[in-house]
Amino acid sequence: MSDLRVVPGPLDKWRCGTCGAIRRRDTDGMTNLFETNYDLYAHEPGRVEEVRRQGGYAQWLASMLGAPASCFEAGSGNGSLLLALAEHWPHAAMRGVEPADGAAAAARHAGLEVTTGYLRERESGAATAELAIAVNVIEHTAAPLDFLRALASHGDRVAIVCPDGSLPNSEVLFGDHLHSLHPEHVAALFAAAGLQVERAERAPRELGYFQIVVGTRGSPPAEHDAWPSTDDTASYLAAWRSLDDTLMERIGDTDVIAFGAGEAAGLLRAYAPLAWSRVSACAVDAPDVDHFGELAVVDARGLEPSAMLLAVRPAVQATLEAKLGPLGHRVVRWDDVIPR
Numbered sequence: 001m002s003d004l005r006v007v008p009g010p011l012d013k014w015r016c017g018t019c020g021a022i023r024r025r026d027t028d029g030m031t032n033l034f035e036t037n038y039d040l041y042a043h044e045p046g047r048v049e050e051v052r053r054q055g056g057y058a059q060w061l062a063s064m065l066g067a068p069a070s071c072f073e074a075g076s077g078n079g080s081l082l083l084a085l086a087e088h089w090p091h092a093a094m095r096g097v098e099p100a101d102g103a104a105a106a107a108r109h110a111g112l113e114v115t116t117g118y119l120r121e122r123e124s125g126a127a128t129a130e131l132a133i134a135v136n137v138i139e140h141t142a143a144p145l146d147f148l149r150a151l152a153s154h155g156d157r158v159a160i161v162c163p164d165g166s167l168p169n170s171e172v173l174f175g176d177h178l179h180s181l182h183p184e185h186v187a188a189l190f191a192a193a194g195l196q197v198e199r200a201e202r203a204p205r206e207l208g209y210f211q212i213v214v215g216t217r218g219s220p221p222a223e224h225d226a227w228p229s230t231d232d233t234a235s236y237l238a239a240w241r242s243l244d245d246t247l248m249e250r251i252g253d254t255d256v257i258a259f260g261a262g263e264a265a266g267l268l269r270a271y272a273p274l275a276w277s278r279v280s281a282c283a284v285d286a287p288d289v290d291h292f293g294e295l296a297v298v299d300a301r302g303l304e305p306s307a308m309l310l311a312v313r314p315a316v317q318a319t320l321e322a323k324l325g326p327l328g329h330r331v332v333r334w335d336d337v338i339p340r
Contacts, residue, residue, distance in 0.1 A: 002140075002174045003040035004266035004293075011175060015233060022165060022172060022180035022233065027142045041077035042102030045110050048288050049262065050080050056207050057135060057161070058084035064199065064212060065131060065159060068092055072129035072154045074119040074147075075099075075137035079107030082114075095129070122153040129154055135161040136210075138186075139177045148193045152217075158195055159214045160186060164202060168236035168339070169209040170313070173267055180233075183211055190215045208313075232339065239338050240271050247275035250332045251309065255280045259300060259320065260311030261292040268311055269293065279309060305329055314338050 001007060015022045045051075058081065067089050073082055076096030086094060095113040098104040107114035122128065132155025134147075139162050141147040152158050163171035165180030172180050181189075187197050195215035203210035247268075258265055261282040269276045282292045283300035291297055305328030310317045314335035321331045 001038075001176045003038050004263070004269075006266075006270045007175060009175075011173070011237075013172060013180075013237075019185065020166070020182055021185050024175065024178045027178050038100045038103075040100075040103070041080070041098075042100065042106065043078060044106050045078045045080035045083055048286070051084070053207075054080045054084040055087075056204075057081060058088055060204060060207060060212070061085065061133070061135075061159065061161075062088035064201070064214065065157075068129070068131035068157070070094075070129040070131070072096060072132045074132070074134040074151050074154075075140075076104070076107055076112070076114045078103045079110050079112040079114055081135060082107070082112055083110065093129075119147060119150050121150045128156060131155050131157050131159065133159045133161070136163070138162050139171070139179050139181065142178055144179055144181070145189055145192055148189050148195075152193055152195055152215075157198075157214065157216050158190075159212060160190075161203075161210055161212045162186070164209045164211040167209050168233045170263065170267060171209065172233060172237070173240065173271065183213070186211065186213045236339055240267075243268075243334060243337055244272040244274050246337050247272050247309070247332065247334060248278075250334075251275060251278050251307070254278070254307050256307040256309040256332065257298075257303065258282045258295075258309045258311040259324065260284065261287070261289065261297050262312075264313050265292060265311035268309075275309065282311065283308070303329075308332065310334070 012025050013022050014025050070093040071085065071089065073096035076082060076098040082094045082096060097115050097117055097119055098107060099118045101116050104114050104116040132151050134151055138144050138147055138160055162181060164183065166182040171177055183200055187200065190197050190213060195217060197213060197215050199214040201212055255278050258279045261284050265282060279295060282295050282297045283303060284297060285300050287297045287299055289297055308324060308329045309332045310320055312320060317333045317335040321333055324331050
């Protein structure tokens, strides 16, 4: 799951042979995911990696959207993105809604107006915001069009950020990502919701495989070049299916330390369980958490030379090997196995 819990069961993703959209076939098990056990943001905002990531999103959004007088966010988490946006929009009124109670409570403790609950249509007479946003939320919804219509009722202008499903990437591996959408799919949803697409772009490379679509009511659609899409999801998933065997060969008969304690580590734990059983601890530079699941998180800067499994996304593994190899570590990479 996107909060890095491992849930036994099939991934159960199905791809449309006509348009390429992917959805999870059975969404019943996701019904109460967010209000009961979801703890990705069930902490006070301010963790180093979270601040870095949300700061990158905020800079991108601010460059795309200007400076609204008011902003409403659906799926606010602990408010870390709203706090990052406030650095760019200091005079904007900020509010939001978040279904996970622990995360919403953390946002309120940080001084933000975030209510606990799922996004609903704006009540008659309630004020609208100049801008309504949802960042990495729509892919979790069972009915994306209903979600977009509800979001549009809260703002005069709407911005959706979600993974770009036209480029196979790790987002398809998360069981609570119920839909994987190409830019064309999001544009079709905007049209069905009565919104004209004003702008659509891919995220800066450093943020990862994401896209933004911005829409307004009554504005003419902007022309933009069609983005090339790929049909490699099946081969991408097949590569993940074979990864455990490959890693076991590369690790050999020894225990390893995993460098990383985030999303990539969570994916290895779920999809390469034999290799992960050889991991004795996780290491990061200057850790701000004590544990990743059942494993201790230690400071990588103080480690003696050891066998180290890279638990980071493939795009940065070559750079990390160049950093860790000269320190005497035996580095286990897998970026040649997973296409990117």
